[in-house]
Amino acid sequence: MSGTHALSGEALGSSAQRRRRERILDATIALASAGGFDAVQMRAVAEHADVALGTLYRYFPSKIHLLVTTLAREFEREEALLAERTIPGDTPADRVISVLRRTTRGLQGDPHLTEALTRAFMFADKSVAQEIRVVGRLLNRMLTHAMRPDAREAGDEDVAIARVIGDVWLSALVAWVTGRSTAEETAAHMERAVRLILR
Amino acid sequence: MSGTHALSGEALGSSAQRRRRERILDATIALASAGGFDAVQMRAVAEHADVALGTLYRYFPSKIHLLVTTLAREFEREEALLAERTIPGDTPADRVISVLRRTTRGLQGDPHLTEALTRAFMFADKSVAQEIRVVGRLLNRMLTHAMRPDAREAGDEDVAIARVIGDVWLSALVAWVTGRSTAEETAAHMERAVRLILR
DNA sequence: TCTCGAAGTGAAACGTGTTCCTATTATGCT
């Protein structure tokens, strides 16, 4: 292997490493999906991914990094799916609601996974700022695109609005994950907020 | 002591217990203020409060419960201070911004404490739902009161709006705590969001 | 005052995230 000292970020050298990395993320999803945040135990992830514990930590410096990176990958996949289709709805509000409903439904279909990823995201400290930013950017892009599907790039105003909506969505997700509100309440709250903001 | 089996919640029997409880919360604040979330170590809290570890756990079943309860006490104090004075500003938006600015400034004056309390709040799981609800209620009350200082009780619409604003505020706080945005950006984002929602 | 149950003490022990260390294996270069 060439002197790749930093395997952080995206640039992984060999395809063996890329595969290992994917195995780790897949194991994380499997465990999170089965038992939530607590079930994602680093030893279990390592064993599941057929990797030594030290190797796992070489790829992801903490459990939180691991989970937030997993979240980023899921968001990327979701965004790719979303980019292929035209978003239904005649107004920005309708389209945003459509996207959020779709995404939220996806998450609520796997409560344990959602709990694990959401809690990791919210618990993250400064050392995870970079990964968090990736997720924030993806979320913002999804929302601005829903607002103006034809715009090449989002204006500052739209970015600010999308950020507010994203904030509300995250808080709503946390409320749902902690059992403070039901799926229906979450959906209703989101819809009300979007109509309030995008009126 | 009388047969108080559940000392959860507020009703503490003797004043000795009340004092112990206050000592624990004070110790929590001192440690959090000095070193943030990681510095609030249960053994250290116990020692600081001059209480055995088992006693600490008798009063607060987990570190997260402890920190969220601490947050609730701080909020109660803040609300009490706020209730005494008339909130400056001629419109609901101005008054809400005034309250948020004031509170946010207070928090940003003690970054470590804020980091500890915020992360605990966001990391909480279902078992902390009750304490979380208390904080949510206080926050909502502060905001609806700022919106309509003269109303005896808040209407459903106002509560919903306050909740959206509270959501944005929490997310903004998390962004600030994790170093994703500066104090100025946080303030600007909050103000923009409030004007957007309360226009 | 005596007694009894609840509350508190002190310390050991356990689980899991994280770190560290040594031996082994893979990889690129000459």
Add this chain to the structure above:
DNA sequence: AGCATAATAGGAACACGTTTCACTTCGAGA
């Protein structure tokens, strides 16, 4: 092929949240 170096395996060790337990102290009622 042989060497140098990075990556991985395997596992011990450590830190801190949490649990447990045997013992002591406290306080209210007989």
